[in-house]
Amino acid sequence: MIRELSSGDIVYLVVAARWTVLLALAAMAGGGALGLVIAVCRVVSFRPLNWLAIGYVNLIQGTPLLGQLFVFFFGLPLFGIQVDPWVAAALALSLHAAAFFGEIWRGSLQSVSARQWEAAAALGLPYHQRLTHVVLPQAIRIAIPPTVGFLMQLVKDTSLTALIGFVELTRASQIISAATFAPLPVYGTAAVIYFVICFSLSRLSLRLERRLHAAR
Amino acid sequence: MSYNFRFNALWPYVDEIVEGVLLTLQLSVTTMLVGLAIGLFVALGSTSPLAAVRAPVRAYVEAIRNTPLLVQLFIVFFGLPSLGIRLDANLAAMIALSINVGAYCGEILRAGFESIRTSQVEAGRALGLTAGQTFRHVVLFPAVKAIYPALTSQFVLLLLATSVVSSIGATELFHQAAFIDSRTYRSFESYTLITAAYLVMTLGFRALFAGVYWLVFVRRQPA
Numbered sequence: 001m002i003r004e005l006s007s008g009d010i011v012y013l014v015v016a017a018r019w020t021v022l023l024a025l026a027a028m029a030g031g032g033a034l035g036l037v038i039a040v041c042r043v044v045s046f047r048p049l050n051w052l053a054i055g056y057v058n059l060i061q062g063t064p065l066l067g068q069l070f071v072f073f074f075g076l077p078l079f080g081i082q083v084d085p086w087v088a089a090a091l092a093l094s095l096h097a098a099a100f101f102g103e104i105w106r107g108s109l110q111s112v113s114a115r116q117w118e119a120a121a122a123l124g125l126p127y128h129q130r131l132t133h134v135v136l137p138q139a140i141r142i143a144i145p146p147t148v149g150f151l152m153q154l155v156k157d158t159s160l161t162a163l164i165g166f167v168e169l170t171r172a173s174q175i176i177s178a179a180t181f182a183p184l185p186v187y188g189t190a191a192v193i194y195f196v197i198c199f200s201l202s203r204l205s206l207r208l209e210r211r212l213h214a215a216r
Numbered sequence: 217m218s219y220n221f222r223f224n225a226l227w228p229y230v231d232e233i234v235e236g237v238l239l240t241l242q243l244s245v246t247t248m249l250v251g252l253a254i255g256l257f258v259a260l261g262s263t264s265p266l267a268a269v270r271a272p273v274r275a276y277v278e279a280i281r282n283t284p285l286l287v288q289l290f291i292v293f294f295g296l297p298s299l300g301i302r303l304d305a306n307l308a309a310m311i312a313l314s315i316n317v318g319a320y321c322g323e324i325l326r327a328g329f330e331s332i333r334t335s336q337v338e339a340g341r342a343l344g345l346t347a348g349q350t351f352r353h354v355v356l357f358p359a360v361k362a363i364y365p366a367l368t369s370q371f372v373l374l375l376l377a378t379s380v381v382s383s384i385g386a387t388e389l390f391h392q393a394a395f396i397d398s399r400t401y402r403s404f405e406s407y408t409l410i411t412a413a414y415l416v417m418t419l420g421f422r423a424l425f426a427g428v429y430w431l432v433f434v435r436r437q438p439a
Binding site for chain 2: 067152163177194
């Protein structure tokens with residue numbers, strides 16, 4: 001049944017955006033935890049772990065997210081795990097994000113000069129203090145802007161979960177668009193909502209960049 | 217686990233997969249070229265002293281970079297017909313992808329332009345190079361070298377992003393996965409195989425780009 005586009009539909013879209021945000025947050029938490037493991041596997045001096053992490057990152061960064069989502073959506077039930085689109089989406093996005101977080105954080109860790117390690121060792125600090133008092137504070141400062149930048153990417157990536165049937169902002173737009181037959185205003189509204197979320201994140205990233213730079 | 221994986225059920229569809237790979241390559245290369253052309257205007261517009269030129273260009277870049285490609289694609293394919301512009305799926309896909317990648321290329325090219333200082337050009341001229349030699353050796357070569365890694369990874373990202381256009385029914389590699397799935401009912405196998413095909417393409421391109429970088433910028437490093 002075709003009906004007029006009403007203000008209620010716009011409210012529905014804004015409310016549906018909470019799933020976009022929640023999914024991005026879930027992927028951030030899951031991907032962040034696994035990304036930390038990957039970053040550590042990349043920097044420890046144990047070759048097999050390095051190779052494993054490099055292989056994982058290449059696999060994820062070399063395949064389309066859409067493919068990863070479909071493989072998860074169709075693959076998990078084969079292992080007897082019944083998945084609703086929410087679980088498949090959150091898992092696939094977490095594994096996806098982990099590869100990117102892992103690379104960002106490895107880069108940040110390695111950009112702290114080896115002399116900092118040596119200087120801290122020369123001052124007699126034990127390994128864990130070298131890490132927590134000398135290297136990590138500098139690495140975190142370097143890592144924050146690209147991490148927030150990737151979060152923005154993650155928010156946009158959640159839109160692909162609409163294609164495996166997860167009802168977030170983009171899927172909600174498809175539904176409203178089909179009911180009202182007003183695709184331009186509906187997708188336009190969706191674009192504006194994404195813009196507001198992503199643009200705020202990019203401003204946040206810029207502000208953090210300036211503040212952390214000034215703190216040097 | 218009681219599922220029998222049957223990848224050999226996909227054997228009869230090799231032709232479809234090859235066709236999909238070629239279509240994806242064609243789409244990626246075409247949109248990258250159009251995107252570079254758009255990007256050149258974006259980079260020039262972003263550095264323009266005129267606010268009337270700068271403002272719309274920056275608005276375009278921010279609008280594209282802060283919204284998902286899928287929504288941009290839906291606006292072009294489903295939204296434009298209500299304004300009387302009706303496009304077939306493949307053309308809509310090409311237009312949406314070009315507009316998208318144009319904004320990203322613009323940012324990369326702008327960074328390339330900004331990496332060249334006027335003092336470098338003046339130094340080149342002072343050393344007695346002609347205007348043409350200065351442009352070639354002092355401006356173009358270092359600028360291209362500076363943006364080469366970003367541009368090539370943008371191309372790989374674009375290659376992966378083209379999979380999204382299957383959602384409006386444009387014909388490319390990911391579309392073939394849905395087709396093979398509908399014929400064989402082997403969903404997991406179809407999507408895994410197609411995803412692996414993308415992996416082969418991206419690893420191939422990364423190796424190619426690294427090889428070209430070595431040949432052009434490392435081996436023939438001007439002394």
